[in-house]
Amino acid sequence: MAENQVSLEMHGISKSFPGVQALKEVDLILHRGEILGLVGENGAGKSTLMNILTGILHSDTGIITLKGKPVNIENPRQAQIMGISIIHQELSVLPNLTVGQNVFLGREPRLPIHFLVDWKNLYYLAKEHFKKLNLDIDPHILLSELSVAQRQMVEVARALSFKADIVVMDEPTSTLTEMEVKNLFSLIHTLKEQGISIVFISHRLEEIFRIVDRVIVLRDGVLVGSAPISQVDPKQLVMMMVGRELKEMFPKESLPQKEKVLSVKNLKRGKDLKGVSFDLHRGEILGLAGLVGSGRTFVARAIFGADPLEEGEIWIEGKKVQIRSPQEAISYGISFLPEDRKAQGLFLKLPLSSNIAITDMKELSFLGIIIFKKLQELASSFVNKLKIRTPSIFQIVRNLSGGTQQKVVLAKWLALKPKVLILDEPTVGIDVATKAEIHALMNGLAKEGVAILMISSELPEVLGVSDRILVMHEGLISGEFLRQDATQDKIMLCATGGANNG
Amino acid sequence: MAKEKTFNEFLRNSSAYLILLGLVVIFTTLTPRFLSLTNLINVFLQTSIVALLAIGQTFVMLTGGIDLSVGMVGICCGAIAAGFATGYGFGFTLGTYPALILGLLLGATLGGISGLLIVLGNFPPFVATLVMMAIAQGITLVFTQGRPIAGLPSSFIFWGSGSVGGIPMPVLLLVIGVVLAYFLLTCTSFGLYIYAIGGNKEMARLSGISARKVELGAYIISGLTAALGGLVLTGRLASAQPNVGEGLNLDSIAACVLGGTSLFGGKGNMLKTLVGALIMGALANGLNLIGVPSYPQLVIKGLVFIAAVTLYIVSSRKH
Amino acid sequence: MISTASLKKGVNWKIFLRNYGIVISFFLLCLALSLVSDRFLTWTNILNVLRQSSINGIIAVGMTFVILTAGIDLSVGSVLALTAVVTASLLQRGLPISLVIITGLALGAVLGSVSGLLVSHLHLFPIITTLGMMTISRGLALTYTGGMPITTLPSSFDFIGAGSLGPIPIPIVVAAFIFLAGHFILTRTNLGLYIYSLGDNPVAARLSGISANKVILFVYALSGFLSALAGMILIGRLDSAAPTLGSGYEFDAIAAVVVGGTSLAGGEGNLFGTLIGALLIGVLNNGLNLLNVSALWEGVVKGLVIAFALLMYRAVK
Amino acid sequence: AKTTPTAKKPTLGLVLSTLTNPFFVTLLDGAQEEAKTSGVTLIAMDSQNDSAKEASNIEDLISRKVDAILVNPTDADAVVPSIKKANDANIPVITIDRAANGGVVVSHIASDNVAGGKMAAEFLGKALNGKGKVVELQGIAGTSAARDRGTGFDTTMAKEFPDIQIIARQTADFDRAKGLSVFENILTAQPMIDGVFAQNDEMVLGAIQAAEAAKRTGITFVGYDAVDDAITAIKGGKLAATVQQQPAVMGKLGVETAVNALNGQTVDKFIPVPLNLVTKENTP
Numbered sequence A: 001m002a003e004n005q006v007s008l009e010m011h012g013i014s015k016s017f018p019g020v021q022a023l024k025e026v027d028l029i030l031h032r033g034e035i036l037g038l039v040g041e042n043g044a045g046k047s048t049l050m051n052i053l054t055g056i057l058h059s060d061t062g063i064i065t066l067k068g069k070p071v072n073i074e075n076p077r078q079a080q081i082m083g084i085s086i087i088h089q090e091l092s093v094l095p096n097l098t099v100g101q102n103v104f105l106g107r108e109p110r111l112p113i114h115f116l117v118d119w120k121n122l123y124y125l126a127k128e129h130f131k132k133l134n135l136d137i138d139p140h141i142l143l144s145e146l147s148v149a150q151r152q153m154v155e156v157a158r159a160l161s162f163k164a165d166i167v168v169m170d171e172p173t174s175t176l177t178e179m180e181v182k183n184l185f186s187l188i189h190t191l192k193e194q195g196i197s198i199v200f201i202s203h204r205l206e207e208i209f210r211i212v213d214r215v216i217v218l219r220d221g222v223l224v225g226s227a228p229i230s231q232v233d234p235k236q237l238v239m240m241m242v243g244r245e246l247k248e249m250f251p252k253e254s255l256p257q258k259e260k261v262l263s264v265k266n267l268k269r270g271k272d273l274k275g276v277s278f279d280l281h282r283g284e285i286l287g288l289a290g291l292v293g294s295g296r297t298f299v300a301r302a303i304f305g306a307d308p309l310e311e312g313e314i315w316i317e318g319k320k321v322q323i324r325s326p327q328e329a330i331s332y333g334i335s336f337l338p339e340d341r342k343a344q345g346l347f348l349k350l351p352l353s354s355n356i357a358i359t360d361m362k363e364l365s366f367l368g369i370i371i372f373k374k375l376q377e378l379a380s381s382f383v384n385k386l387k388i389r390t391p392s393i394f395q396i397v398r399n400l401s402g403g404t405q406q407k408v409v410l411a412k413w414l415a416l417k418p419k420v421l422i423l424d425e426p427t428v429g430i431d432v433a434t435k436a437e438i439h440a441l442m443n444g445l446a447k448e449g450v451a452i453l454m455i456s457s458e459l460p461e462v463l464g465v466s467d468r469i470l471v472m473h474e475g476l477i478s479g480e481f482l483r484q485d486a487t488q489d490k491i492m493l494c495a496t497g498g499a500n501n502g
Numbered sequence B: 001m002a003k004e005k006t007f008n009e010f011l012r013n014s015s016a017y018l019i020l021l022g023l024v025v026i027f028t029t030l031t032p033r034f035l036s037l038t039n040l041i042n043v044f045l046q047t048s049i050v051a052l053l054a055i056g057q058t059f060v061m062l063t064g065g066i067d068l069s070v071g072m073v074g075i076c077c078g079a080i081a082a083g084f085a086t087g088y089g090f091g092f093t094l095g096t097y098p099a100l101i102l103g104l105l106l107g108a109t110l111g112g113i114s115g116l117l118i119v120l121g122n123f124p125p126f127v128a129t130l131v132m133m134a135i136a137q138g139i140t141l142v143f144t145q146g147r148p149i150a151g152l153p154s155s156f157i158f159w160g161s162g163s164v165g166g167i168p169m170p171v172l173l174l175v176i177g178v179v180l181a182y183f184l185l186t187c188t189s190f191g192l193y194i195y196a197i198g199g200n201k202e203m204a205r206l207s208g209i210s211a212r213k214v215e216l217g218a219y220i221i222s223g224l225t226a227a228l229g230g231l232v233l234t235g236r237l238a239s240a241q242p243n244v245g246e247g248l249n250l251d252s253i254a255a256c257v258l259g260g261t262s263l264f265g266g267k268g269n270m271l272k273t274l275v276g277a278l279i280m281g282a283l284a285n286g287l288n289l290i291g292v293p294s295y296p297q298l299v300i301k302g303l304v305f306i307a308a309v310t311l312y313i314v315s316s317r318k319h
Numbered sequence C: 001m002i003s004t005a006s007l008k009k010g011v012n013w014k015i016f017l018r019n020y021g022i023v024i025s026f027f028l029l030c031l032a033l034s035l036v037s038d039r040f041l042t043w044t045n046i047l048n049v050l051r052q053s054s055i056n057g058i059i060a061v062g063m064t065f066v067i068l069t070a071g072i073d074l075s076v077g078s079v080l081a082l083t084a085v086v087t088a089s090l091l092q093r094g095l096p097i098s099l100v101i102i103t104g105l106a107l108g109a110v111l112g113s114v115s116g117l118l119v120s121h122l123h124l125f126p127i128i129t130t131l132g133m134m135t136i137s138r139g140l141a142l143t144y145t146g147g148m149p150i151t152t153l154p155s156s157f158d159f160i161g162a163g164s165l166g167p168i169p170i171p172i173v174v175a176a177f178i179f180l181a182g183h184f185i186l187t188r189t190n191l192g193l194y195i196y197s198l199g200d201n202p203v204a205a206r207l208s209g210i211s212a213n214k215v216i217l218f219v220y221a222l223s224g225f226l227s228a229l230a231g232m233i234l235i236g237r238l239d240s241a242a243p244t245l246g247s248g249y250e251f252d253a254i255a256a257v258v259v260g261g262t263s264l265a266g267g268e269g270n271l272f273g274t275l276i277g278a279l280l281i282g283v284l285n286n287g288l289n290l291l292n293v294s295a296l297w298e299g300v301v302k303g304l305v306i307a308f309a310l311l312m313y314r315a316v317k
Numbered sequence D: 001a002k003t004t005p006t007a008k009k010p011t012l013g014l015v016l017s018t019l020t021n022p023f024f025v026t027l028l029d030g031a032q033e034e035a036k037t038s039g040v041t042l043i044a045m046d047s048q049n050d051s052a053k054e055a056s057n058i059e060d061l062i063s064r065k066v067d068a069i070l071v072n073p074t075d076a077d078a079v080v081p082s083i084k085k086a087n088d089a090n091i092p093v094i095t096i097d098r099a100a101n102g103g104v105v106v107s108h109i110a111s112d113n114v115a116g117g118k119m120a121a122e123f124l125g126k127a128l129n130g131k132g133k134v135v136e137l138q139g140i141a142g143t144s145a146a147r148d149r150g151t152g153f154d155t156t157m158a159k160e161f162p163d164i165q166i167i168a169r170q171t172a173d174f175d176r177a178k179g180l181s182v183f184e185n186i187l188t189a190q191p192m193i194d195g196v197f198a199q200n201d202e203m204v205l206g207a208i209q210a211a212e213a214a215k216r217t218g219i220t221f222v223g224y225d226a227v228d229d230a231i232t233a234i235k236g237g238k239l240a241a242t243v244q245q246q247p248a249v250m251g252k253l254g255v256e257t258a259v260n261a262l263n264g265q266t267v268d269k270f271i272p273v274p275l276n277l278v279t280k281e282n283t284p
């Protein structure tokens, strides 16, 4: 049967970075037309393994065999030529080029005079390609004008535009919402039917169970298991990943109090926000759901003073306030975890300790002089609390795994001990175990009286964690549910605008 | 609302043109001589050398680099070509055209060396081209022994001082250069890669582009246009001068930046670079025509720089 | 892909070279010079090099701060000239020296602040803003003096340039203090952390509640202040102030910073590197003079030596 | 001032190689004074030592239709195309201080840099009694002033004082700060120095500063230009001599000659401005 034809074999792959053994003797077999799930905690080595496969990194030891032939993959271009394409975990699209240029970068259609690009054809091909993928994006516009989720879809489109036998997807869904995920999955099935093999990495276990044929598990750079998906259940899988049993995924205990901490009234800004009002109570976790581009991020940014408002009022603890800058927001006790960690959250060239401490320097210094002991204590405490996987607190953040970086940003905002905590996609790219811990942490904070506004595109998360849920559609609140009344269907209906029409 | 946005967009895309237009209007009201045909040709002529260097500089800056050596490389190529054309220093004479071609080749080579230092030696562009600036200046001084090389054949001088149909050669060459460069940047994959690299070198590499080759190409082009500028300057001065060219580096960078090219790469275009250069040329010419003494000219020049960029920034701010 | 046992070692060796390569290059250059000239390693010559590097060094400290925020300051040389001629003319009018020094330094800080305000509040590109500042300051210095140098300063002012503290000349003492203070600010204070973070990711810095505007204002004001300080030492040494003073100093300062490993993209680098960079340039100039290298060859030699010094370790990656 | 109603007041353009050097500022002062007394308009322009800027300046003056152009060229060859342009526009050209190697020039007003270098060499040679070790501080490499002064000095030294050894030739770019540090380094390299010739006063003043700081005495310093500071230094016994050109006189003669030429008088093709060696005995 075609399914059993081995398409790729990686054998004995090891890789170490200064202070970290990222991979130890890892073996991987991928069959033709197979969807292989690759799971593991943050920093387990998933991306490293795939980067070796695609020529971005070079392994210290090990052999890669493609269709039975040993190969040497020197650089990304070679990998492409050998029919391996990858969707990177971090967005790797170029914001100052157009969508179409991004998709075909490096393989532009040419005019008869060979060095001239056939722009017309390029945009035509892009459009056709998008049609096949059910994507509604104009290939002519600049990528910088797209939302994060749309950029992710462009990245997917780019990877699928190669005539590849193997497509690696490193957390392709982390910034996508339900609709796009569905779309992507039906695509993956089509590819599978064409005999294309897929490596699928995700921290969303329900996706793993929905789509993959077989799953392999990495823990601390070691391959700890491989099984057809039909032979494992989620509990077992998590146990393999973390090496111990996990209790409830979304434990929920706190009870909201009635005291209003934050009220916003009629927030308006162009067509992004068309009059948003809501209250947030002490000890409450308020979920904010909606489709990509519905304006959730704008609500958060407006409250935090990151964007100017045209109209609207913000009240904190019963007092009307003017918030014109993040600094002022912070002084009112508001914290804001932005959705794009690389662009808005991290200082990649600085050590982990500085990244965590930076919002809290007033506490950690005397007369402007840093008290290093305090700073290191703070950093260490968060490394422990959030299980941040790092060789030391002085590790440069650029060298951390994607999910670990997310934890660092989260730690930065928790360090402030805020009254109001706004989290925009807080668990993007975070592994299940840690996600549960973060949710527990949110519950703990809520119990202590922190008011939390959580934006999330992952409906199970919204449903599991929130006391109350708001749904946004095109810059307006289109629905509100108490925890006990909310269901995925009701939320989706409001999110797509269905509730307003009918 | 929508109208306002498009107006802002218009302002942002054309602020360089507007500044140039503003200068023209101001100078025309102050002195009628400014808008005469001969003077406009003067402005173009006086801008041509800096603008030629700015062409290559734009390529380099689009990749996120900088080339501090353009002035000196230009002078160096001018001197060596003059040596070939007159026999100075070599003891034998080549014809004007072989000399000019060797001059251009030398420019491409020097630019290529900067590029190699950057892509293989991993030098920051600033340092690599600073080193090249010192070396090119050194070669010039050693070769010329610090003396100008005169006695150029008239066919050589023609390229800097001659004119075709009333249009001075430097202006003609500039127009050809800008058109070619514009074409290269917008119609070829090389041009696309230049922008891609400037956006993010690492990501461009991940996309399978051989970023090193493209970056190297940008520096070679910069060396080439620098040489062209140097040869034209040599023709314009009817002699190779070992000691000019110091100010040309910053001027060429300023032309790019006034035209809206980002220092961090990925943003900018060739026509606007030309406009940026013309802004500087028109300013110098206009101030001379209305008789502003030389010291205050500096102050005004500085103020106009700042004002120009302010206009650009303020108009491009999103609201 | 076969395992290479040396690879792990190789990695560390590369990191070592990347971090200390410039220091190694610097010592190799010194070694070479002491072999070819027996005058090089004498006490007077070492003081010479240090004294000559002190002016560039002081300016380069300010430049490092600016570059760490991903900016650049091209106006240092002209600001130096403008503050120098103003200081000199105040001295000639017989104002008390301490007052004059304070005025001069304040003027430098103000000129820097103007660039800083434009960069921080209007978000102008640093390169063109400071290029504007450079031509404006030069123009003002020339206008103010009519192009003539201001000469014969009161001899009591000489100590700044020509005096010494024990055996160590004042310029060296001042430069050492500035380096130490700068290093302290960058590594030990909130401000230092803010400077690095701003250069690394300005968006994240603003969202982290850092008053980016104040930080930017500070670095440019500091750069202006230190240029003025360097100017005072210079006129103290020269006993005159010309409006042409300091032209080209911006390149020496930037070269010192960048050769010292600070990234022009911001967020990465330190003053130790800048110190070595400034000394490298100083030793090079000194060596060229000691060996009586002809003016015609100076450029070639300088360029090749710097290229070689960097190639030593930059090419390993 | 009174004007004759019939004759239009002539306008002269004066293009100077640089206005950041006191020498040319003084030249401009002399020209302006003369312009005021003879009632002509004088437009001054600064080429910033850049031949390309000079070409632009002259083109702009032609655009402005001035009656005559006085030019102090940055370089003898580089100025030729510009002079030819002025010739084409029928605007008379006068060169000052530096000559042009081509084009039609009504008159050239200058003192001779080669002769000045010779003068310095003769003075220094005699002061050292024909033997000793001499250092030469050079101007910006590639400028004609540096070249000509150097040529005059070097050839005279070689011919007339064979026992004098020139032990170091280093450039200090006509700059006082560079003169200081370069000479500091030379002092370290050379234990014995008897004399110094600097191709301008700025450099020699820097060198004197360095020698004083290093407490090295017995060095005879000779400069060039006779700027005010140098005169003071001569009076104070620090500087032995400096070659004086008379920039103010050059400027004055330039305007005078231009006016005469415009009035149809014949003017001399070459108007020499005498050089002066200023020493303690003849300080003004």
Ligand SMILES: Nc1ncnc2c1ncn2[C@@H]1O[C@H](COP(=O)(O)OP(=O)(O)OP(=O)(O)O)[C@@H](O)[C@H]1O
Binding pocket: A017, A018, A020, A021, A022, A040, A041, A042, A043, A044, A045, A046, A047, A048, A049, A089, A389, A390, A398, A399, A400, A401, A402, A403, A404, A429, A431
């Ligand atoms: N360039 C690097 N330098 C040093 N260490 C690195 C580098 N890249 C990765 N690492 C380390 O290697 C380990 C594996 O990282 P990797 O990115 O493969 O994890 P991952 O499984 O993809 O995690 P995540 O789910 O968070 O994306 C981590 O400990 C990480 O810190």
Ligand SMILES: Nc1ncnc2c1ncn2[C@@H]1O[C@H](COP(=O)(O)OP(=O)(O)OP(=O)(O)O)[C@@H](O)[C@H]1O
Binding pocket: A144, A145, A146, A147, A148, A149, A290, A291, A292, A293, A294, A295, A296, A297, A298, A339, A457
């Ligand atoms: N930091 C930002 N600054 C300016 N515009 C932004 C920013 N973040 C997002 N946008 C833009 O806002 C628009 C819609 O916002 P966005 O897509 O973030 O809404 P959302 O409901 O929060 O959805 P998402 O789940 O994608 O965050 C998009 O066009 C996006 O490009």
Ligand SMILES: [Mg+2]
Binding pocket: A046, A047, A048, A089, A170, A401, A402, A403
């Ligand atoms: Mg990963």
Ligand SMILES: [Mg+2]
Binding pocket: A296, A297, A298, A339, A424
């Ligand atoms: Mg969002």
